[in-house]
Amino acid sequence: xxxxxxxxxxxxxxxxxxxxxxxxxxxxxxxxxxxxxxxxxxxxxxxxxxxxxxxxxxxxxxxxxxxxxxxxxxxxxxxxxxxxxxxxxxxxxxxxxxxxxxxxxxxxxxxxxxxxxxxxxxxxxxxxxxxxxxxxxxxxxxxxxxxxxxxxxxxxxxxxxxxxxxxxxxxxxxxxxxxxxxxxxxxxxxxxxxxxxxxxxxxxxxxxxxxxxxxxxxxxxxxxxxxxxxxxxxxxxxxxxxxxxxxxxxxxxxxxxxxxxxxxxxxxxxxxxxxxxxxxxxxxxxxxxxxxxxxxxxxxxxxxxxxxxxxxxxxxxxxxxxxxxxxxxxxxxxxxxxxxxxxxxxxxxxxxxxxxxxxxxxxxxxxxxxxxxxxxxxxxxxxxxxxxxxxxxxxxxxxxxxxxxxxxxxxxxxxxxxxxxxxxxx
Amino acid sequence: xxxxxxxxxxxxxxxxxxxxxxxxxxxxxxxxxxxxxxxxxxxxxxxxxxxxxxxxxxxxxxxxxxxxxxxxxxxxxxxxxxxxxxxxxxxxxxxxxxxxxxxxxxxxxxxxxxxxxxxxxxxxxxxxxxxxxxxxxxxxxxxxxxxxxxxxxxxxxxxxxxxxxxxxxxxxxxxxxxxxxxxxxxxxxxxxxxxxxxxxxxxxxxxxxxxxxxxxxxxxxxxxxxxxxxxxxxxxxxxxxxxxxxxxxxxxxxxxxxxxxxxxxxxxxxxxxxxxxxxxxxxxxxxxxxxxxxxxxxxxxxxxxxxxxxxxxxxxxxxxxxxxxxxxxxxxxxxxxxxxxxxxxxxxxxxxxxxxxxxxxxxxxxxxxxxxxxxxxxxxxxxxxxxxxxxxxxxxxxxxxxxxxxxxxxxxxxxxxxxxxxxxxx
Numbered sequence: 001x002x003x004x005x006x007x008x009x010x011x012x013x014x015x016x017x018x019x020x021x022x023x024x025x026x027x028x029x030x031x032x033x034x035x036x037x038x039x040x041x042x043x044x045x046x047x048x049x050x051x052x053x054x055x056x057x058x059x060x061x062x063x064x065x066x067x068x069x070x071x072x073x074x075x076x077x078x079x080x081x082x083x084x085x086x087x088x089x090x091x092x093x094x095x096x097x098x099x100x101x102x103x104x105x106x107x108x109x110x111x112x113x114x115x116x117x118x119x120x121x122x123x124x125x126x127x128x129x130x131x132x133x134x135x136x137x138x139x140x141x142x143x144x145x146x147x148x149x150x151x152x153x154x155x156x157x158x159x160x161x162x163x164x165x166x167x168x169x170x171x172x173x174x175x176x177x178x179x180x181x182x183x184x185x186x187x188x189x190x191x192x193x194x195x196x197x198x199x200x201x202x203x204x205x206x207x208x209x210x211x212x213x214x215x216x217x218x219x220x221x222x223x224x225x226x227x228x229x230x231x232x233x234x235x236x237x238x239x240x241x242x243x244x245x246x247x248x249x250x251x252x253x254x255x256x257x258x259x260x261x262x263x264x265x266x267x268x269x270x271x272x273x274x275x276x277x278x279x280x281x282x283x284x285x286x287x288x289x290x291x292x293x294x295x296x297x298x299x300x301x302x303x304x305x306x307x308x309x310x311x312x313x314x315x316x317x318x319x320x321x322x323x324x325x326x327x328x329x330x331x332x333x334x335x336x337x338x339x340x341x342x343x344x345x346x347x348x349x350x351x352x353x354x355x356x357x358x359x360x361x362x363x364x365x366x367x368x369x370x371x372x373x374x375x376x377x378x379x380x381x382x383x384x385x386x387x388x389x390x391x392x393x394x395x396x397x398x399x400x401x402x403x404x405x406x407x408x409x410x411x412x413x414x415x416x417x418x419x420x421x422x423x424x425x426x
Numbered sequence: 427x428x429x430x431x432x433x434x435x436x437x438x439x440x441x442x443x444x445x446x447x448x449x450x451x452x453x454x455x456x457x458x459x460x461x462x463x464x465x466x467x468x469x470x471x472x473x474x475x476x477x478x479x480x481x482x483x484x485x486x487x488x489x490x491x492x493x494x495x496x497x498x499x500x501x502x503x504x505x506x507x508x509x510x511x512x513x514x515x516x517x518x519x520x521x522x523x524x525x526x527x528x529x530x531x532x533x534x535x536x537x538x539x540x541x542x543x544x545x546x547x548x549x550x551x552x553x554x555x556x557x558x559x560x561x562x563x564x565x566x567x568x569x570x571x572x573x574x575x576x577x578x579x580x581x582x583x584x585x586x587x588x589x590x591x592x593x594x595x596x597x598x599x600x601x602x603x604x605x606x607x608x609x610x611x612x613x614x615x616x617x618x619x620x621x622x623x624x625x626x627x628x629x630x631x632x633x634x635x636x637x638x639x640x641x642x643x644x645x646x647x648x649x650x651x652x653x654x655x656x657x658x659x660x661x662x663x664x665x666x667x668x669x670x671x672x673x674x675x676x677x678x679x680x681x682x683x684x685x686x687x688x689x690x691x692x693x694x695x696x697x698x699x700x701x702x703x704x705x706x707x708x709x710x711x712x713x714x715x716x717x718x719x720x721x722x723x724x725x726x727x728x729x730x731x732x733x734x735x736x737x738x739x740x741x742x743x744x745x746x747x748x749x750x751x752x753x754x755x756x757x758x759x760x761x762x763x764x765x766x767x768x769x770x771x772x773x774x775x776x777x778x779x780x781x782x783x784x785x786x787x788x789x790x791x792x793x794x795x796x797x798x799x800x801x802x803x804x805x806x807x808x809x810x811x812x813x814x815x816x817x818x819x820x821x822x823x824x825x826x827x828x829x830x831x832x833x834x835x836x837x838x839x840x841x842x843x844x845x846x847x848x849x850x851x852x
Contacts, residue, residue, distance in 0.1 A: 076833050079826035090535055093527060101519060108770075109516055109784055114763050116797050130834050164833055200797040215645060219652045222797035226645045243849070247842040254838040286837040322810075329814070336810065337540050344534075344814035347846060351839040352815060355830040356823055358535055359811030371542050371626040371648035373809035383799035384748075384762065385785030388755070388770035389778060397782055400505035404781040407502050407590055408556050411712040412680040413777040416673040420773060423669070 580607020
């Protein structure tokens with residue numbers, strides 16, 4: 001791993017805008033259009049062409065759910081159920097309530113909270129088929145009160161869906177699982193087909209086609225976020241274990257070659273040892289190839305002069321995952337401005353959050369923690385403002401509202417108030 | 427206005443997906459690219475070409491602020507200050523606080539709330555220059571704790587900015603106002619130039635170029651929403667005043683020709699009288715042309731069999747503004763599922779919410795209230811999850827986390843836990 005100073009790193013940490021990709025857009029827009037026009041037929045055709053599967057039915061059958069239950073072991077189901085309980089406990093604390101406030105002068109204002117009605121969840125397939133994705137997306141939606149939840153995930157060449165994903169769906173009670181992947185799945189959820197119910201919001205991670213399709217349907221439906229390459233950033237002082245740090249960097253690096261794995265430390269000794277440990281641990285990894293590429297391309301060890309400088313660099317990165325492996329991490333927490341999830345101390349490694357602790361693993365990536373939040377119950381609820389004025393209250397406010405409306409040149413706005421004033425005096 | 431039944435209306439209420447507009451995209455993408463490459467020079471050139479203004483400076487000067495203060499009357503400033511107080515009072519109730527919770531077994535979880543650091547606000551210019559836009563966007567951002575706020579608005583041909591907008595900016599304390607409009611303003615905020623500071627989030631309404639540019643930069647920065655045509659929907663029973671209803675429908679209709687103005691009533695008599703009143707009141711309007719076009723194209727009076735049916739239709743529309751001009755509107759509120767803002771009773775007309783009452787006037791339009799909320803303090807804050815496990819807590823969870831990681835084929839994830847387990851036993 002490259003070892004460098006904070007200012008050397010800052011020069012490498014430039015992001016370039018990502019607005020245009022003509023080839024990708026053309027492919028994705030064509031898929032969106034075909035699905036809109038040809039519905040299920042387009043879905044069958046794309047699934048054959050892109051996933052190599054000839055399907056009779058786009059929906060996972062009850063029989064296939066049972067088959068999946070037979071294929072997984074008891075220990076997995078127990079662990080998944082414990083994860084479900086932890087995720088439910090944490091997300092329950094995010095549920096918001098409507099409120100109303102009575103002001104003086106016969107004015108009531110409020111904020112009414114209602115769930116989004118229909119949500120579609122994209123769950124990647126193939127090598128990256130994650131049952132944890134199901135829990136992390138379904139549970140907050142259910143806690144919000146979403147009535148209709150469906151999952152879509154690509155089938156393998158035999159037309160089958162990952163059994164762990166199906167068992168996770170079953171554990172949460174979601175019954176509608178479509179065997180559709182890619183941009184065609186996003187199109188189907190956004191616009192509906194004979195089989196697929198049109199939804200109001202689409203959530204869940206996916207490959208570059210899925211991400212681009214989500215960008216295009218955004219506005220017609222809501223989406224959670226457009227996920228980019230993921231990252232881990234560890235701030236470590238001299239008390240941190242280089243072995244732990246190296247293992248944690250590699251746990252993120254094994255995801256894919258684009259991952260950024262960064263350790264910022266105030267200790268030159270830790271820096272050197274982490275570099276050694278990473279090399280040593282790399283040799284034993286199952287996904288060595290991927291992790292090694294990520295570490296070579298986007299692995300950095302930054303030696304900071306002070307802890308304050310370390311926090312400045314971390315805030316500039318705004319990492320998806322931030323581990324504070326330092327003395328008194330609770331006290332230092334106030335220096336963190338931008339991060340998706342923050343892991344405190346030596347015994348809160350990032351994989352704990354991926355599966356188990358309870359907070360969501362869908363987190364803002366690629367620096368978007370500067371303006372976005374982890375997925376949560378709040379993503380599946382929406383607000384309506386409430387305004388209730390009495391006649392007396394309106395008459396008191398009337399002249400000022402009329403003045404502002406007229407200033408903006410909107411006389412019919414003014415008239416809507418004036419007509420009530422005249423009525424009172426008539 | 428057309429009078430029809432609920433089922434007749436339902437057939438007309440179909441929305442078509444809006445994903446493609448090649449000509450518009452090409453124009454907008456070219457502007458985005460030029461501003462990214464040429465910075466301020468591109469901004470000066472576009473402002474000359476599109477706004478007809480030759481500028482020396484992209485920033486409004488202190489002198490221009492003083493000029494603006496001279497141009498506006500005292501009564502306007504008083505009304506604007508009262509509106510500011512009301513908006514501040516309501517939005518203060520939306521401020522969220524970080525929380526931490528200590529579970530059994532030495533586990534602490536939490537949610538840390540931080541403000542977005544830099545926000546840019548687009549304020550339309552020309553005929554639709556609204557000081558209220560400034561208040562409605564700036565105040566929630568300030569309450570959230572946003573450090574750096576800038577406003578951008580197009581200049582007129584003399585290079586001047588609307589004085590009411592400048593006074594509103596001054597009242598809120600925002601000092602940085604750029605004289606830039608259109609897609610070029612969005613590009614400058616998203617990517618930065620010599621003069622314009624790159625922001626993390628862009629909010630505020632705009633024309634079709636602004637909206638499209640926001641869609642394109644979305645992901646590189648956050649945006650509030652993509653605003654479409656606006657609408658008002660009034661549910662009225664036999665107790666409602668047809669004069670009030672007509673005035674309120676027209677107050678929305680005067681905005682632009684695309685506005686939808688809909689009254690759903692359980693009373694045939696109210697339906698007929700509203701139709702007559704709209705015709706009568708139309709003749710006196712300053713913006714008659716616009717309002718008349720909107721009413722002719724998208725004005726509907728729907729006669730519902732029951733109040734329940736009226737609510738069903740309204741929920742399907744998911745209107746930006748919903749007025750309940752019925753007996754006991756508070757009790758009926760529970761039937762509303764989807765609406766941007768809800769106005770209760772005969773003395774809470776929609777213009778009251780546009781300027782004055784306190785809730786935000788930036789609301790989800792065109793049915794997007796099915797999945798989005800009014801602009802609020804929550805749009806300028808973001809969350810980070812907190813996970814803090816003790817050694818004991820991690821060791822207890824270790825086997826289940828390792829099981830889940832291995833199931834997903836991520837052995838380096840498992841190793842990050844295993845290495846801590848081994849360390850303990852060593």
